[in-house]
Amino acid sequence: MKGNEAIGEAAIRAGCLNYFAYPITPQSEVAEYLSRRMKEVDGVFLQGESEVAVSYMIFGAAAAGARVFTTSSSPGISLMSEGISYMAGAQCPAVFVNIMRGGPGLGGILPSQADYMQATKSMGHGDFRLLVMAPASVQEAVSMVMQAFSLAEKYRNPVMILGDGLIGQMMEPVEFLDDYKVAPTNKDAWATNGMGTRKSKARNLVKSLFLDPEALDKNNQILKAKYDQMKREEIQYETYNADSDYRLLIVSYGTMSRVCRTAIDNMKKEGLEVAMLRPQTLFPFPEKEILAAADVPTCEAVASIEMSMGQMIEDIQRSVQGKKPVHWYGKCGGDVPTPEEVTTFLHTLIA
Amino acid sequence: MGKAFQKPKALAEQVTHYCPGCTHGVIHRLIAEVIDELDIIDRTVGIAPVGCAVLAYNYFTFDFQEAAHGRAPAMATGIKRVRPDLFVFTYQGDGDLASIGMAEIIHAANRGEKFTTIFVNNAVYGMTGGQMAPTTMPEQRTTTSPFGRDPKDVGMPIKVAELIAALQTPAYVTRQAVLKPGQIVKTKKAIKRAFQYQLEARCFSFVEVVSTCPTNWGLTPVEAIKWAQESMLPYYQLGEYKTPEAA
Numbered sequence: 351m352k353g354n355e356a357i358g359e360a361a362i363r364a365g366c367l368n369y370f371a372y373p374i375t376p377q378s379e380v381a382e383y384l385s386r387r388m389k390e391v392d393g394v395f396l397q398g399e400s401e402v403a404v405s406y407m408i409f410g411a412a413a414a415g416a417r418v419f420t421t422s423s424s425p426g427i428s429l430m431s432e433g434i435s436y437m438a439g440a441q442c443p444a445v446f447v448n449i450m451r452g453g454p455g456l457g458g459i460l461p462s463q464a465d466y467m468q469a470t471k472s473m474g475h476g477d478f479r480l481l482v483m484a485p486a487s488v489q490e491a492v493s494m495v496m497q498a499f500s501l502a503e504k505y506r507n508p509v510m511i512l513g514d515g516l517i518g519q520m521m522e523p524v525e526f527l528d529d530y531k532v533a534p535t536n537k538d539a540w541a542t543n544g545m546g547t548r549k550s551k552a553r554n555l556v557k558s559l560f561l562d563p564e565a566l567d568k569n570n571q572i573l574k575a576k577y578d579q580m581k582r583e584e585i586q587y588e589t590y591n592a593d594s595d596y597r598l599l600i601v602s603y604g605t606m607s608r609v610c611r612t613a614i615d616n617m618k619k620e621g622l623e624v625a626m627l628r629p630q631t632l633f634p635f636p637e638k639e640i641l642a643a644a645d646v647p648t649c650e651a652v653a654s655i656e657m658s659m660g661q662m663i664e665d666i667q668r669s670v671q672g673k674k675p676v677h678w679y680g681k682c683g684g685d686v687p688t689p690e691e692v693t694t695f696l697h698t699l700i701a
Numbered sequence: 702m703g704k705a706f707q708k709p710k711a712l713a714e715q716v717t718h719y720c721p722g723c724t725h726g727v728i729h730r731l732i733a734e735v736i737d738e739l740d741i742i743d744r745t746v747g748i749a750p751v752g753c754a755v756l757a758y759n760y761f762t763f764d765f766q767e768a769a770h771g772r773a774p775a776m777a778t779g780i781k782r783v784r785p786d787l788f789v790f791t792y793q794g795d796g797d798l799a800s801i802g803m804a805e806i807i808h809a810a811n812r813g814e815k816f817t818t819i820f821v822n823n824a825v826y827g828m829t830g831g832q833m834a835p836t837t838m839p840e841q842r843t844t845t846s847p848f849g850r851d852p853k854d855v856g857m858p859i860k861v862a863e864l865i866a867a868l869q870t871p872a873y874v875t876r877q878a879v880l881k882p883g884q885i886v887k888t889k890k891a892i893k894r895a896f897q898y899q900l901e902a903r904c905f906s907f908v909e910v911v912s913t914c915p916t917n918w919g920l921t922p923v924e925a926i927k928w929a930q931e932s933m934l935p936y937y938q939l940g941e942y943k944t945p946e947a948a
Contacts, residue, residue, distance in 0.1 A: 368782070368783050370779065370782075394782045394783055396778070396782055398775065398778075398808075399804055399805070399808035400804060402772070402775075402804075402805075403772070403775040403778075403804065403805050403808065404775075405775075406768065406769065406772040406775035406776045406779065406805070407775050407776070407778050407779035407782070408779060409766075409772075409776055409779065410748070410766060410768075410775065410776030410777060410778065410779030410780045411779035411780060411782065411783040412779075413766050413776070413780075414746065414766075414779070414780045414783060414784050414787065415784075416783035416784065418779070418783065432769055433769065433772070436769050440767070542746045542764035542765065542766055542780075543764075543784065543787075544743060544744040544745075544746065544764060544784070544786075544787050545742065545743045545744075545763060545764060546743030546744050547744070553761075553762055553763050553764050553765070554764050555758055555764070555765050555766075555767075556765075556766045556767065557749075557758065557765075557766070557767035558767065559755065559767055
């Protein structure tokens with residue numbers, strides 16, 4: 351299946367039958383696919399008038415207790431910043447998929463990884479984080495989308511899947527496993543699903559405004575506790591060739607990490623060992639794991655290889671705590687670096 | 702002797718923060734009375750704006766969501782699409798609906814989303830201290846039009862009811878006022894009619910209510926009513942602009 355379509359189907363298989371979206375290259379195929387498919391499963395499909403409006407359709411529906419998601423790409427995600435901040439402040443669950451394209455501004459329509467900081471550090475104003483997952487294949491996109499709904503509901507927080515244009519556009523074989531299908535949680539404690547639905551005389555209020563400073567502080571403490579729990583419980587990552595006496599550690603995610611695998615295989619043929627740690631969750635970030643992987647005696651340096659001007663590198667530098675030098679390689683126009691280009695770069699670090 | 706008047710069940714036992722002479726209190730009460738009369742409190746979800754009515758949710762006893770500035774019609778769309786059985790209304794002021802939220806209201810109305818919007822038009826931005834609104838009258842002084850609104854510079858005020866009525870999708874669009882008792886009675890009838898259309902899942906319904914803001918107009922409540930009658934009503938004419946039957 352095409353990545354974009356698989357992402358749409360994954361949401362349905364995860365029990366999410368509500369989709370609001372706005373077209374934007376390179377992910378419009380999700381809306382095109384779901385405009386037909388949602389009808390088949392008696393779900394809700396609506397193309398909103400802008401990403402701004404869509405983010406609030408998501409908020410309203412989520413606040414009323416529905417499982418809901420949207421997909422967009424970089425400039426569209428920027429438009430959703432405000433809505434996502436509101437949702438985090440009001441503790442509403444939803445899934446947002448960003449199929450990254452070149453930026454900043456109108457940028458380009460080819461793949462990039464240049465929204466890393468936006469997604470992991472500051473998806474909107476105020477003190478909040480998103481749980482961010484980054485698939486490296488269409489199959490992984492499917493399983494991450496399916497996991498995302500239960501994670502969003504577990505934490506009552508928006509969750510973001512950070513893909514790139516390549517993941518969205520390419521076709522790969524996909525299996526829809528039931529492993530991640532979770533029944534929707536009971537939201538009667540907080541959702542505005544109608545007092546009659548809850549058989550309650552107490553009304554629910556979904557808001558993010560806390561004019562009293564103590565109340566606002568308390569809300570922020572509640573949010574922080576969630577992010578601390580994510581750091582304890584939700585880190586996911588994979589390693590490649592880490593059993594070897596590697597001299598270099600690559601940290602890379604998504605499509606870029608697949609190119610790095612090939613580069614690592616190339617280097618191995620020349621007798622040069624390179625390992626990779628691939629974060630699958632970007633927030634929470636596998637800090638301790640990266641430190642441990644970098645801190646082995648044979649490892650001379652760490653390389654952040656990303657399709658950006660150097661965003662994840664700052665998290666890697668922080669994780670490595672100065673124990674080894676951290677280098678960056680990347681391209682930002684939309685061309686995915688080739689294995690040969692990566693190999694050439696790796697050669698500049700080890701001979 | 703029986704009870705002649707009582708606070709509606711849908712209205713909370715709460716002193717409001719609104720200014721003396723503010724018509725928000727009147728409109729809140731009308732909405733609450735209609736909800737009681739239609740017996741829909743158990744499935745109602747109100748959506749509060751950003752503006753003086755940002756705390757509207759404190760004055761009602763049913764489910765409420767707080768929208769970002771201007772976005773209430775989009776939130777209402779989300780709710781009605783996933784839970785068409787819920788009764789949803791947005792309550793919005795000049796800035797919320799006619800400025801930042803103009804795209805959201807036009808598109809929700811055009812799609813014919815089956816919710817109701819109550820639009821409180823008092824020709825100024827109240828909560829933020831009296832700045833000019835898209836509905837501010839020509840020559841009206843506000844904190845950001847200190848020399849009076851100049852139509853040659855910033856155009857004429859927007860007649861939102863007419864704008865929405867010009868859309869092709871059938872709807873109920875009306876403009877009412879709460880400046881005199883007779884108008885208040887008519888406003889309640891309009892709100893009830895609008896809510897009934899939603900109960901029939903018939904169309905989008907829009908009730909614009911010409912209101913006063915004594916504090917930011919720099920007038921007493923009584924002077925404010927007079928100013929609204931003399932300066933606003935000739936421009937913002939009352940009446941039914943669109944009904945689904947006429948479509």
